[in-house]
Amino acid sequence: MTAPPSAPAERFQSFGAFYPHYIHEHSNRTCRRIHVVGSALVLVALVLGLTVNAWWFVAMPLIGYGFAWIGHFFFEKNRPATFKYPLWSLMGDWRMFFETVTGRRKF
Template sequence: MSDQRTFSNFSEFYPYYLEEHSDATCRRLHFAGSLLVLIVAAWAITSGKLAWLLLLPVIGYGFAWVGHFQFEKNRPATFKYPVYSLMGDWVMFRDMLIGRIRF
């Protein structure tokens, strides 16, 4: 028997995603990783050093997974819901930027 939930769309998934990110340190690490991904991507593109783009998943997921394993004490949603989870990362990043979510 599987404990995996099913979601019809991202709007149904996002509240679950936020439950999985209740620890403030975990959210901060997600934010830092996402911001660093944007910075490295912009630098790689403008400098022409495109090989650095290969590091983006390591940077983004590295920060996030430390947050989950060390602080949230749960398994990242990426393992069960990779597409929705990636979408959730960026929506949560935006929501933190505009003040909808505290970090």
């Protein structure tokens, strides 16, 4: 019996192998859009942390993960990859964000 794409039987050996799984876990357009908005707001919080108040740095993970998890729990209806692959999931978030804002991936 083989594992479904959302639950790989073994750990990925590289980010290149992980990213197609990550994209599959973001099939829902609303979930992807919420991720992109959340990532953009993380960048805003970064700028605010550098220019206004350092407390904005605390908000960065709350904003980023908050938006992403809402997208997964309410729209994608799956478990965020962050729980099993925290670093690669973070890398996937930013790759998907930059692919989207540069027009390589549909918003």
